[in-house]
Amino acid sequence: MSTNDYLVLAGTFHGVHAITRTITPRIPVPSPPSSTSTTSYAFPNPGIPATGLEYLETEKFRLTCFQTLTGTKFLLFTDPLTTNIDVVMRKVYELYADYVMKNPFYQLEMPVRCEAFDRHLGGWLRGRT
Amino acid sequence: MSYYFTILSPSDAPLFNIAFGTSKSGGDGIARFRFPDSAQYMNQFVIHSSLDIVEEAQWMNGNMYLKHIDTYPPAAAYISAFLTPSGTRFLLLHQPPQPPSTSSTGGSSLLSSSFSGASSSRASSSSVAANPTSPQTEEAVRQFMNEVYENYVKTIMSPFYRQGMEIRSPVFRTKVTAAGRKWL
């Protein structure tokens, strides 16, 4: 895939993700009897805001989306039968935090071109198989 | 005994200096040099004139404490040197009191021995005042230098201090004075 294809894919996914976040079902909150205002709604688990799409399963593949606290999204395409995806995700996040975010030559919002990140990620993935 | 202590940068710029007298043997810690008060610069002359010897000894002797390195007989001034690894020089001029001293401090051996027995448990105290080249004096100066060195290291670890800057901290001065009281 070319860089352009990646951008198209990212754009498409971003739209889908934004839609899924807004259509997250909410439940009505029983308002106090004294108040006459309209009923408010909250997410099933009030402490956690809506994250949107987390994974997408098809017959051919499974797409997992992991969001960092700052909103960067990692997308992982795997075989539907693969297990331990969260382990992989956490490791990728860890390596990203180390070798990308601590690299003075990486600029935010730019494509990740960090040789040490590629090297360590490759080494770790090779060690797993 | 009167002392004049100075710190010089590796390029011989004066960073710090202080004059004080002995606190051992009943000394009151006030410097009484043989030069008249109007000629205090003589201390600096004498101490700076020993720099050549320091630079010679610097490369022959790897110790930080170079001990007693120079004497200026006309003023009975003895100079001890200490070199930090980064080349900063600590120089201490010590001058025993004039034998026919009219002041009541130091001077007479009778007085000093009686005081040292009563006030101080350190055995070296009387000899520090009596003999500027004795091993006890060397040792006392070494202890003094080491303590100043510790405070000097603290000074240079300050992010606002750069090598070659004058040391202006009043706390540092206090610490050097305290070290002088303790050891000399």
Add this chain to the structure above:
Amino acid sequence: MSQHPRHSAMLSISTSNSNLANAGADKQQPSQNVSTPTQSSSPGLRVPSNRKTIYDRHLNRSRTAELSRASFAFLFSEMVTYAQRRVTGIQDLEKRLNEQGYPLGLRLLDLLFYRTMSSSTSSSLSSSSTSSSPPNRPLRILPLLHLIHGPLWRLLFQRSADALEHSVSPETPNEYMITDNDPLVNTYISVPREMSMLNCAAFVAGIIEGVCDGCGFEAKVSAHNQPTEMWPGRTVFLLRFGDSVMEREKVLERAGVR
């Protein structure tokens, strides 16, 4: 004598402690200062709320303390970014990193000796090569290099450097090399391809240069990439001693100084 050409340039931040200058104005009365060690009377000097100045803290306090590697990595990353502003090229950037390390080297030298001196019982700092209970200032090149290779590296990175070599070429007897297989400062750094000559360990080179200059060994130190299959981040620090040092070395050798 040792020349310190950079000192004039290093006085730039002295204005920030003008409050100390005011307080130093009354330094003519040391006897008063003794009775009030915290200087509450002098208006310019501010003392921390716990009344402890840097002189009241022990220098070995943080000797065995650990520092977060992540916080160092972020700090160093910002230092590189800062040095990168308005640079004209890779050499300029390396020069700036070198200058950031240089004053650190001067300080570490004294701290290292103080700690070796005060901890005669500990074996962690006194190395096999330069160990002796009263530490000696290095007078010749070789003890200096051992000091850098061993104690200094352990102070900075908790391990010795990986190799110490002398240039084999007869034209350059003044060149020595210290190798680090995986420099701590470069752990998380990937240099973009168009700057492949750059090595951010120029900062460490600056520290080494500060140590050499502080000891009276005028030297130029630079960091070079020499990756191997096993160690992609392998860095060689090239030390080039000045002519005055080499001349003195000959004199001292004849005099039998070690």
